[in-house]
Amino acid sequence: MQALAHYPDGHADGVDLSPYALERAAEAATERGLADRLTLHERDARSYVPDGDYDLVLCVGSTHAFGGFGGTLDLAGRHVNPDGVLMVGEGFWQVPPTPEALAALGAKPDDHTDLAGLVAAAERAGWTPVYAHVSDSAEWDDYEWSWVGSLTEWALDNPGHPDSAGTLTAAREHRDQWLRGYRNTLGFVTFVLRRI
Missing domain, CATH: 3.40.50.150 (Vaccinia Virus protein VP39)
Structure with a gap:
């Protein structure tokens, strides 16, 4: 665009x-x-x-x-x-x-x-x-925080949704893989x- x-x-x-x-x-x-x-x-x-x-x-x-x-x-x-x-x-x-x-x-x-x-x-x-x-590293960090953050915010904003808990878990797992791994x-x- x-x-x-x-x-x-x-x-x-x-x-x-x-x-x-x-x-x-x-x-x-x-x-x-x-x-x-x-x-x-x-x-x-x-x-x-x-x-x-x-x-x-x-x-x-x-x-x-x-x-x-x-x-x-x-x-x-x-x-x-x-x-x-x-x-x-x-x-x-x-x-x-x-x-x-x-x-x-x-x-x-x-x-x-x-x-x-x-x-x-x-x-x-x-x-x-x-x-x-x-x-x-700042651009990469912005990308990762945005990716993880958007999933986390969606999960927190939709606590009753059947996918909420799984989405929050996926965001946390990805965040940890990034911060502790690559x-x-x-x-x-x-x-x-x-x-x-």
């Missing part, structure tokens, strides 16, 4: 499996006056076939939808115009992962690489970064990529 707001002649497609996420996106687009330029699709992103290619394809924090970073470069990247941009946000090891970090994430050491490894993987796939933003170990970078 930020891209649509910056480019008043632009049109966008959003793809997600979650009807709730799509509903929220539709509401936000309406509130921002962008609904007439946004088409939402409830389907698996891996099998999404657009009517044409895009000047910009975004996949930030959702590479799992394509099977990881390499799959995103391949599958999402196929929809980018030859001179277009692929923007991908991905996790990486800021430091070698501790056993606590691996346990908290349910991960293996080779599930992520370091930042240089991500750049090398992009270039092997025919893409090169023209810009990158590495989220600092905080300052797992980093996040958003690349602006172009074809080599």
Whole structure:
């Protein structure tokens, strides 16, 4: 929606499996006056076939939808115009992962690489970064507190809901996994990529 707001002649497609996420996106687009330029699709992103290619394809924090970073470069990247941009946000090891970090994430050491490894993987796939933003610890903390906090607030505001107790438990478990596990170990970078 930020891209649509910056480019008043632009049109966008959003793809997600979650009807709730799509509903929220539709509401936000309406509130921002962008609904007439946004088409939402409830389907698996891996099998999404657009009517044409895009000047910009975004996949930030959702590479799992394509099977990881390499799959995103391949599958999402196929929809980018030859001179277009692929923007991908991905996790990486800021430091070698501790056993606590691996346990908290349910991960293996080779599930992520370091930042240089991500750049090398992009270039092997025919893409090169023209810009990158590495989220600092304050941004990462804001993200995690917002994620945990929104679940916690919902649970506290809806004590009689059958999902309330489970939601509160999930928020606490995630918070503890982050704080006692992968905080300052797992980093996040958003690349602006172009074809080599």
